[in-house]
Amino acid sequence: MMKYKEVVKGLQEGIERGDFKATGQLPTIAALCKDYGVSKITIKKAMDDLEQMGLISRRRGSGTFVKNGAAKPVARSGLEMSQQMSGFNAEHSARGEKVESVVYDFSVTTPPEKVARLLGMEPDEFAYHICRVRLADEVAYAIEYTYMPIKVIPDLRLKHVEASIYAYVEDELGLKIASAHRTVRASLPTAEECERLGVGQHEPLLEVEQIGYLDDGIPFEFSVSRHPHGYEFFTISTR
Amino acid sequence: MMKYKEVVKGLQEGIERGDFKATGQLPTIAALCKDYGVSKITIKKAMDDLEQMGLISRRRGSGTFVKNGAAKPVARSGLEMSQQMSGFNAEHSARGEKVESVVYDFSVTTPPEKVARLLGMEPDEFAYHICRVRLADEVAYAIEYTYMPIKVIPDLRLKHVEASIYAYVEDELGLKIASAHRTVRASLPTAEECERLGVGQHEPLLEVEQIGYLDDGIPFEFSVSRHPHGYEFFTISTR
């Protein structure tokens, strides 16, 4: 394991144990260098991680502070971490939930102009179109509309769509999913969606539009997911 | 200006100009070290920034890739960047919009138990409570409910609440706002909110719950903002 990850783990556990409650501060970088037997830059990289995780705040000239309330972060419980990028299966399976999909459409078509542009496709190129309702422990969790260029993701089959598209892309095709650009907004269900999700026509939905990228910068998916009430999305922002 | 920021700027401009379109790749780190006359770690830090901004993707062993479509990022136009943390005033003023607030409540009270806990307050400590509707170019943009501990933010006045609370905290108190933890969900307006925002009772709202932190890790604000239709929230996530 990389040294800076060891430091991240050690400090995170310390924070959760409440080791730094007395002062509210972590030891200085110099002290941590000695403690862990590593160089300054390694401690700094670990702190970059902890800051991203929302656990600490740094102030030049005065020290590194544990965020009040960071010990028991709500973020870890049932929320979607916007930092993460793992697909529904990984997220829910990790919580021990049974994940299923109902596939309403799986076809090949030329995508709408906006989608083609966002995916860097020519107007006459083909893409899969997928509509799925995702269930976790038999509860509808989202209805999801996805376009994926056939050029980028060859030979996608119904069995993959019913199971996990991400697993097919990564494990079978050997591609690496690297990042996603997401836009979140509120919306209302269509009549069809009311039926498929089992919600009322006035139930507000959280809509997440996503462009997924591989590690070579190629977009491999455009999707819109609409989530019934109760679904939350968590983010940490820094200046 | 710091060297790595110069590199960020240079590469970003290059990406927007389309300089790297031919290969889709940035020059190698070694080449950029020569070009900019800086060390490897400085180039790496610049690339960390560009990756956070959603402009590039890196692949160990093969190179650094410009994200397809990154040239004209939708993100920069009218969207809320979840990475940012600047308050409504700065966001909208930057776009040349006239920003106003209608204050419906400004009082001092003991906050609900959940809020007190999140703000690290004792049950009998006082906090300001503020309800404001924010307008940009005369259009209601959000209704916002805020609690701030009086211990952390002393002597807040109506004039600050009508103008910009962030400006008071930073410019007058000399405190530094460092980060925010945000949870996003969908909701519906109350009857009162329909009137104050001028929306119908079935209009879905985007609700953003936020805890704001100073650079010493102390939470200074808990707020819930509810935004009418059209409001969007943008995020970039990496694995």
Place this chain on the structure above:
DNA sequence: AAGTGGTCTAGACCACTTC
């Protein structure tokens, strides 16, 4: 003046991809 974190260097060594 002393102590804190931030930037930057030159270079070693490593993990991974490509040929």
Place this chain on the structure above:
DNA sequence: AAGTGGTCTAGACCACTTC
């Protein structure tokens, strides 16, 4: 084997806070 990005070091110098 050659080329790519990633981690890590020891140390210089700087910006900022605290006393």
